[in-house]
Amino acid sequence: xxxxxxxxxxxxxxxxxxxxxxxxxxxxxxxxxxxxxxxxxxxxxxxxxxxxxxxxxxxxxxxxxxxxxxxxxxxxxxxxxxxxxxxxxxxxxxxxxxxxxxxxxxxxxxxxxxxxxxxxxxxxxxxxxxxxxxxxxxxxxxxxxxxxxxxxxxxxxxxxxxxxxxxxxxxxxxxxxxxxxxxxxxxxxxxxxxxxxxxxxxxxxxxxxxxxxxxxxxxxxxxxxxxxxxxxxxxxxxxxxxxxxxxxxxxxxxxxxxxxxxxxxxxxxxxxxxxxxxxxxxxxxxxxxxxxxxxxxxxxxxxxxxxxxxxxxxxxxxxxxxxxxxxxxxxxxxxxxxxxxxxxxxxxxxxxxxxxxxxxxxxxxxxxxxxxxxxxxxxxxxxxxxxxxxxxxxxxxxxxxxxxxxxxxxxxxxxxxxxxxxxxxxxxxxxxxxxxxxxxxxxxxxxxxxxxxxxxxxxxxxxxxxxxxxxxxxxxxxxxxxxxxxxxxxxxxxxxxxxxxxxxxxxxxxxxxxxxxxxxxxxxxxxxxxxxxxxxxxxxxxxxxxxxxxxxxxxxxxxxxxxxxxxxxxxxxxxxxxxxxxxxxxxxxxxxxxxxxxxxxxxxxxxxxxxxxxxxxxxxxxxxxxxxxxxxxxxxxxxxxxxxxxxxxxxxxxxxxxxxxxxxxxxxxxxxxxxxxxxxxxxxxxxxxxxxxxxxxxxxxxxxxxxxxxxxxxxxxxxxxxxxxxxxxxxxxxxxxxxxxxxx
Numbered sequence: 001x002x003x004x005x006x007x008x009x010x011x012x013x014x015x016x017x018x019x020x021x022x023x024x025x026x027x028x029x030x031x032x033x034x035x036x037x038x039x040x041x042x043x044x045x046x047x048x049x050x051x052x053x054x055x056x057x058x059x060x061x062x063x064x065x066x067x068x069x070x071x072x073x074x075x076x077x078x079x080x081x082x083x084x085x086x087x088x089x090x091x092x093x094x095x096x097x098x099x100x101x102x103x104x105x106x107x108x109x110x111x112x113x114x115x116x117x118x119x120x121x122x123x124x125x126x127x128x129x130x131x132x133x134x135x136x137x138x139x140x141x142x143x144x145x146x147x148x149x150x151x152x153x154x155x156x157x158x159x160x161x162x163x164x165x166x167x168x169x170x171x172x173x174x175x176x177x178x179x180x181x182x183x184x185x186x187x188x189x190x191x192x193x194x195x196x197x198x199x200x201x202x203x204x205x206x207x208x209x210x211x212x213x214x215x216x217x218x219x220x221x222x223x224x225x226x227x228x229x230x231x232x233x234x235x236x237x238x239x240x241x242x243x244x245x246x247x248x249x250x251x252x253x254x255x256x257x258x259x260x261x262x263x264x265x266x267x268x269x270x271x272x273x274x275x276x277x278x279x280x281x282x283x284x285x286x287x288x289x290x291x292x293x294x295x296x297x298x299x300x301x302x303x304x305x306x307x308x309x310x311x312x313x314x315x316x317x318x319x320x321x322x323x324x325x326x327x328x329x330x331x332x333x334x335x336x337x338x339x340x341x342x343x344x345x346x347x348x349x350x351x352x353x354x355x356x357x358x359x360x361x362x363x364x365x366x367x368x369x370x371x372x373x374x375x376x377x378x379x380x381x382x383x384x385x386x387x388x389x390x391x392x393x394x395x396x397x398x399x400x401x402x403x404x405x406x407x408x409x410x411x412x413x414x415x416x417x418x419x420x421x422x423x424x425x426x427x428x429x430x431x432x433x434x435x436x437x438x439x440x441x442x443x444x445x446x447x448x449x450x451x452x453x454x455x456x457x458x459x460x461x462x463x464x465x466x467x468x469x470x471x472x473x474x475x476x477x478x479x480x481x482x483x484x485x486x487x488x489x490x491x492x493x494x495x496x497x498x499x500x501x502x503x504x505x506x507x508x509x510x511x512x513x514x515x516x517x518x519x520x521x522x523x524x525x526x527x528x529x530x531x532x533x534x535x536x537x538x539x540x541x542x543x544x545x546x547x548x549x550x551x552x553x554x555x556x557x558x559x560x561x562x563x564x565x566x567x568x569x570x571x572x573x574x575x576x577x578x579x580x581x582x583x584x585x586x587x588x589x590x591x592x593x594x595x596x597x598x599x600x601x602x603x604x605x606x607x608x609x610x611x612x613x614x615x616x617x618x619x620x621x622x623x624x625x626x627x628x629x630x631x632x633x634x635x636x637x638x639x640x641x642x643x644x645x646x647x648x649x650x651x652x653x654x655x656x657x658x659x660x661x662x663x664x665x666x667x668x669x670x671x672x673x674x675x676x677x678x679x680x681x682x683x684x685x686x687x688x689x690x691x692x693x694x695x696x697x698x699x700x701x702x703x704x705x706x707x708x709x710x711x712x713x714x715x716x717x718x719x720x721x722x723x724x725x726x727x728x729x730x731x732x733x734x735x736x737x738x739x740x741x742x743x744x
Contacts, residue, residue, distance in 0.1 A: 016240050020232040022046075022162075022225060023177040025134065029146050029233070031240050040151030040242075044143035048131035050078075053143040057153050057245075058120030064311045068110055069122045072102040072140065078127045079384030097383060099417050101125075101137045104161075107202045108141050108194035109148060111525050112156040114247045121153060130384045133180045138163050141194055146233045152242040156528065159201060160229035161194040164218040166210060175218050177225050191218055191521070195226040199529025206425040209475065209517035212539040220532055252305055256312035264291060268316050272500070275317070276332045277363055279403045279451045279499030287313060318504035325485045325501075326492055332500050333362075340480070340496045340545055343552040345460075347468040354568040355469025359461035359553075362498065363451035368461030369444050370469040372568040374614035376604045377440040391440045392431045396420030396458055398447040419455040420445070423479075426459040426512035426520035427466070430474040437472055438573040438612050452498040453481035455522075459512050460553060467557050470564035476554060477519055479512030480545035482538045486527065493537060495545045511542035515550065570621045571614040578609045580632045591631070591660065599624040623659075630658030635701060637692050643703070645686045653678050655690055655703055663701030665690060670705050681705075 014032035021027070028045040035041035038054040061067045076083055076091060083089045094102070105125065113121075125140045141161035149158040165179035165187035179187055191205035200219060207215070260268060267287055288309050324330045331337070341362030350356040355370035379390040396419045400407030412420075423445060431441065443465065445458035456479035463477050483497035483505040494501055502508050506527045512520040518539075523530070530538075576584055584605060585592045592603055601615035601624035611628060615621045641657035648654075652666040665688075667675045675681055682688060690703040 047134040160226035203523035205521040357464030365449040394424030423458040475514035627659035
């Protein structure tokens with residue numbers, strides 16, 4: 001007991017907890033108690049949402065790049081959930097949302113590591129609790145920033161992140177910090193910004209065609225909130241922070257760079273020319289081998305590292321591109337800073353798909369294909385926060401041949417998932433609501449050739465393919481990537497960057513939108529961030545670029561096609577009163593099964609009364625729609641119908657007056673004369689004129705074939721109580737069954 005008590009006291013002594021209020025909610029960071037063998041660990045809490053971030057510093061790497069690994073681990077227990085699969089209860093591969101969140105964290109912290117730092121760093125974020133109100137992604141970025149700041153790992157942080165929303169109220173827009181779930185539902189903007197005290201490092205945003213000035217206002221307000229959190233982390237670091245490791249300069253790399261600049265300027269210049277038209281620098285391998293052999297012959301005693309040599313060539317190559325752009329105003333391919341590459345587009349390129357388009361800008365080429373399906377084909381997403389469905393889905397694929405290389409083809413990479421999500425978000429604002437266009441929509445972008453901003457090419461191609469498919473999108477959407485080359489206070493913004501400019505430049509700033517405003521943003525930087533002034537100028541460049549691209553796109557297909565493809569399923573949406581859903585489904589599902597069997601259509605009924613009817617032909621859909629409308633239609637006494645006799649019983653006949661709705665014509669209502677057998681008057685399949693006499697308390701419809709004023713009975717009327725079959729009639733209508741006699 002004494003040992004346990006001593007251990008508990010020691011843990012309490014090591015534990016440090018600090019709290020800061022952000023947007024009216026307490027943010028708590030705790031260190032010292034959990035994950036004690038990691039290099040650094042932080043337990044963070046916002047509301048009832050909690051995450052644990054552990055950071056581990058590994059060994060020195062000889063890969064030639066900084067090996068940073070960020071893993072975002074979702075646990076369903078965080079929301080009190082058990083996996084829905086009957087057979088597998090353990091969480092499997094990371095969900096798309098988990099991968100996207102890991103990318104958010106990576107992009108927020110990577111620019112602030114020293115360029116010469118090459119030790120392995122692994123960040124593991126475990127979601128422990130979610131409250132459905134406070135998003136764990138924002139909390140994860142803050143906790144990761146704190147863990148790195150408190151650790152001995154060299155890192156030029158801290159940074160912080162907030163989510164920004166914009167809600168319209170009585171014509172006025174209100175910018176909200178860290179909006180809750182209810183506020184986000186009505187927000188026109190969902191923006192995550194990772195920032196230092198005075199600069200922005202990462203932006204990920206989706207918007208409902210929001211003007212640029214509103215986004216800038218949100219970023220400016222985010223800066224103020226993030227500054228408070230950064231000061232909070234720095235204050236806590238003075239108590240619990242470790243001394244940072246010193247980063248050694250790579251002497252071999254510096255010497256190789258000097259050698260290349262002195263002896264191989266022309267070769268590197270030729271390499272730049274060869275890299276303009278393709279994203280992959282395949283010709284660098286030959287140059288590496290050549291320099292290695294030549295330098296060995298010149299200086300046999302020199303220790304030349306063939307692993308470091310490619311990095312040296314890359315740095316010299318990129319510096320040449322930067323100097324030429326910044327000092328001489330010359331881009332690698334000869335374009336002006338704001339010039340967009342040549343654009344060509346085609347639609348209806350595939351004969352049997354529901355919509356297709358090819359969008360090409362320079363050497364970047366994307367084939368986008370649209371498939372329309374019934375609402376039941378929606379995607380179900382399971383997470384700790386609950387289940388949700390997606391009716392608009394965008395998938396992105398970039399095979400190795402798109403950059404002229406060989407490679408593995410299999411499950412999508414994190415990059416492919418991220419690019420697909422960006423293109424999906426760019427179009428979400430203009431996708432029609434389900435009640436207007438009741439289809440599940442899947443868009444697939446196949447990147448056939450890549451040299452800069454394939455995600456924005458996918459966005460443009462998606463717009464064209466959706467218009468070709470007849471999807472009534474609100475507005476056409478285009479996107480463009482803006483790059484930057486800077487030194488000290490000087491910088492140049494570059495529209496529509498190619499791959500070489502992306503790799504050698506300081507940022508990749510993608511902005512998508514319509515003529516009315518922004519729909520999506522994604523910002524990555526390689527420097528310690530952008531000022532608000534630089535962001536404003538980028539928005540201006542991006543708007544001019546996307547308007548230019550939109551004009552080119554709309555010259556190919558000016559408006560959405562009026563009809564969907566003949567190969568697409570035909571779908572109609574019928575709204576059924578909630579209290580009538582049971583009539584559509586029927587006891588044990590008998591009615592809906594009969595509709596499906598007889599019409600060949602697929603019928604999907606939602607809890608809110610939305611009924612989607614889909615089929616391969618218009619005839620199938622129309623027949624099912626008429627049937628369902630007949631089931632829910634209220635008939636009133638006195639209405640007349642041209643009905644069809646469906647069944648004949650000894651006491652009368654059942655006549656269908658509407659699809660799925662029948663009424664009874666008693667023998668006493670078939671003729672003014674006495675009718676002994678209904679078959680003497682009607683036959684199955686016969687068309688008869690009937691009038692609704694009454695609807696009884698149980699909703700049953702009584703009909704009459706006597707259309708004159710004496711429809712209630714005439715000279716040949718048989719009193720129900722005295723007719724020998726009257727009791728059988730009542731039992732038939734009430735579903736009565738005679739009990740079997742007991743055997744003695």
